[in-house]
Amino acid sequence: xxxxxxxxxxxADASFDxxxxxxxxxxxxxxxxxxxxxxxxxxxxxxxxxxxxxxxPTHEAPYDFRxxxxxxxxxxxxxHGLEVVTLDAKGGGVxxxxxxxxxxxxxxxxxxVLRDGEVRQIGTPEELYARPAxxxxxxFMGFRTRMDGHVVAADGAMAMVETCGSVVPVAQRGTLAxxxxxxxxxxxxxxxxGPAGIAAVVRIAEYRGRAFFGAALTACGAELFFRSERPVxxxxxxxxxxxxxxxxxxxx
Numbered sequence: 648x649x650x651x652x653x654x655x656x657x658x659a660d661a662s663f664d665x666x667x668x669x670x671x672x673x674x675x676x677x678x679x680x681x682x683x684x685x686x687x688x689x690x691x692x693x694x695x696x697x698x699x700x701x702x703x704p705t706h707e708a709p710y711d712f713r714x715x716x717x718x719x720x721x722x723x724x725x726x727h728g729l730e731v732v733t734l735d736a737k738g739g740g741v742x743x744x745x746x747x748x749x750x751x752x753x754x755x756x757x758x759x760v761l762r763d764g765e766v767r768q769i770g771t772p773e774e775l776y777a778r779p780a781x782x783x784x785x786x787f788m789g790f791r792t793r794m795d796g797h798v799v800a801a802d803g804a805m806a807m808v809e810t811c812g813s814v815v816p817v818a819q820r821g822t823l824a825x826x827x828x829x830x831x832x833x834x835x836x837x838x839x840x841g842p843a844g845i846a847a848v849v850r851i852a853e854y855r856g857r858a859f860f861g862a863a864l865t866a867c868g869a870e871l872f873f874r875s876e877r878p879v880x881x882x883x884x885x886x887x888x889x890x891x892x893x894x895x896x897x898x899x
Contacts, residue, residue: 654680658688666695672720673699674710682727695729701736748789752776760784778820782830782897790832791872794845794865795899798827805891811865813845818891828899835860837893840875844888847871852879863887 651657653668653675666685675681685695699720705711715723721731745751751758752772760767760775760783768780779785786793796810806823808815810831817823817831845865852861852875859875863885873887 654684656684656688660687661690662688664690664693666693668695668697670698670700672697672715672723673713674707676712678713678723679727682723682729686727686729694732697724698737748787760787779895782832782895785832785895785897789834790895791835792831792833792838792870794831794869794871796829796831798823798825798829801825806896808896811845811847811867811869815845815888815894816891817894817896820895823896829896830899832895832897833889833893835872836874837889838871838873838887839889840873840877840879840885841888842886844886845871847885847887849879849881849883849885851881852883854878 649657653671654677666689668685672678672681685697689695697720699715701714701716703714717734717736721734724731755772757769757771758775759769762783768775768784770778775784776788779788779790782793794810794815796808796815798806799809799814800807801819801823804819806817806819808817808829808831815831823829847863847865849861849863850870852859859877859879861873861875861879863871863873865871871887873885875885879885
């Protein structure tokens with residue numbers, strides 16, 4: 648066996664037809680010199696199989712100096728006279744930690760929602776978006792309106808919930824019982840201004856192209872996030888409602 652440094656290999660020029668360089672370049676103090684050495688010891692027409700990590704924790708500390716993108720790795724190879732034949736991403740899954748819902752919905756195959764170190768729900772973006780298991784998962788998934796109330800009647804697939812002086816029809820996703828305290832949640836795009844619903848006063852409203860979006864306060868202090876097809880302004884009275892299947896209910 649021969650032991651040497653990657654940036655000053657103890658071999659003559661054009662010594663090898665093939666070089667295998669696996670997870671080395673991130674650990675070399677000067678990767679430019681190491682790649683220059685790869686080119687020097689390869690024979691004309693020779694090949695080097697080079698692998699490097701991308702999204703990977705620090706390892707072999709303190710001798711872990713860098714990560715390469717496709718452009719970075721290809722660039723350093725070509726600068727030192729190597730022709731890149733193929734450059735592919737390999738490996739398994741990536742752990743993305745984020746509080747950005749849009750980013751997670753776009754990139755993730757599965758989402759794990761944590762609160763205070765406890766796993767609250769695991770599922771695909773579609774599963775969590777449509778069926779958040781708890782009120783805190785629902786809040787993370789965009790159900791911003793939150794109202795406390797109690798069930799006044801429950802029958803089959805529907806329940807009637809009294810909240811903020813109004814009775815709201817809710818589609819049952821579990822088993823609700825009369826008298827049970829519940830929390831109702833809905834998305835801003837689903838709470839719509841109309842001729843009937845929960846009475847509130849507009850706190851803020853913004854026009855966003857095809858509709859107004861805003862927040863309104865009820866007499867009981869709940870903040871309702873809403874959409875309105877007609878112009879609404881701060882201080883306007885408003886009635887807000889969502890379809891029963893768009894309102895989630897959770898035990899209070």
